[in-house]
Amino acid sequence: MTQIILHHFDISPFAEKVRLAFGIKNLSWQSVQIPLIMPKPDLTALTGGYRKTPVMQIGADIYCDTQRIALELERRFPDNTLFPAGSKALSSAFSSWSDVAFFQPGAGLSMGTNEGLPEDLLNDRMQFFEFMDFDELPNQLTHLYSQFDAHLHLLEQMLAERGQFLSGSDAGWLDILAYFPVWMSQSNIADSAELLQPYPLLQAWQQRMVAIGHGTRSELSAAEALNIARETKPSVDLRVRATAFPKLRYGQTVTVCAADYGRDPVHGELIGLDQESISVRRNTEQLGDLVVHFPRIGYTVNSAE
Numbered sequence: 001m002t003q004i005i006l007h008h009f010d011i012s013p014f015a016e017k018v019r020l021a022f023g024i025k026n027l028s029w030q031s032v033q034i035p036l037i038m039p040k041p042d043l044t045a046l047t048g049g050y051r052k053t054p055v056m057q058i059g060a061d062i063y064c065d066t067q068r069i070a071l072e073l074e075r076r077f078p079d080n081t082l083f084p085a086g087s088k089a090l091s092s093a094f095s096s097w098s099d100v101a102f103f104q105p106g107a108g109l110s111m112g113t114n115e116g117l118p119e120d121l122l123n124d125r126m127q128f129f130e131f132m133d134f135d136e137l138p139n140q141l142t143h144l145y146s147q148f149d150a151h152l153h154l155l156e157q158m159l160a161e162r163g164q165f166l167s168g169s170d171a172g173w174l175d176i177l178a179y180f181p182v183w184m185s186q187s188n189i190a191d192s193a194e195l196l197q198p199y200p201l202l203q204a205w206q207q208r209m210v211a212i213g214h215g216t217r218s219e220l221s222a223a224e225a226l227n228i229a230r231e232t233k234p235s236v237d238l239r240v241r242a243t244a245f246p247k248l249r250y251g252q253t254v255t256v257c258a259a260d261y262g263r264d265p266v267h268g269e270l271i272g273l274d275q276e277s278i279s280v281r282r283n284t285e286q287l288g289d290l291v292v293h294f295p296r297i298g299y300t301v302n303s304a305e
């Protein structure tokens, strides 16, 4: 059962990363639209509590976080690599730049300059984005513009050094990582056209990124996705490495949380742990056995026994 399901919403910049990865790999996938704000009962029925966007489902295997999703796509669908010219490890490191240093000022500007945001969305994100002080946002806008612009400038220099794509002659995950804050700025930040105007290489690359597309998308209801999870068994063969910190054993009950924000805990039985991934099995009344996978970097795993 390899049908790919993406739980996401269209305006999510992190989901745009994964949609572009489908584009690079020319994959067919099914789209389940999730709510923009909590509660998200169908999503958390799968994840056990993790609420961030996006989440990828393949049968009864649930992949949280875009970094973990990228690794899984590459493992299952190695054609049209996301990591050209041996850029896998470098891309993982590069995500700390794009997800934090580049994305976070952009997210601040999206929240602070976007007048029409509905009240319930603002209230939800005030709780969610722990790195953002919403009361202080109006005073920080000039600084945030300066930071976002400095990263655009950095990206322009990277493109001058690297050529067509950051990954070389073909687009890869490195490009996607650098692109998603730019994609977000287009619809969410006031004066975004003015921001990009000084950067011609970036604008030309942006057109090449748009041309990648999203592979072949079809729509699926949340109920159908839950049915697929219910009718499928988790497919992956995993183990807990004896050397992996924090030295937990296979089958131990654990709690997994994002370490940055959106830290809703997920409880389960530890069945996979190494330096790249954490996997827990959840035995649920509603959907039977599910395995939820997280990246190792940026996630805590602790014994819950």
Ligand SMILES: N[C@@H](CCC(=O)N[C@@H](CS)C(=O)NCC(=O)O)C(=O)O
Pocket (backbone or CB within 6 Å): 012, 013, 014, 015, 036, 037, 038, 051, 052, 053, 054, 064, 065, 066, 067, 128, 262
């Ligand atoms: N580290 C996560 C971050 C994901 C993230 O922050 N997504 C945003 C949307 S773009 C989110 O979850 N917002 C709150 C929500 O959708 O409930 C990843 O790489 O997937």
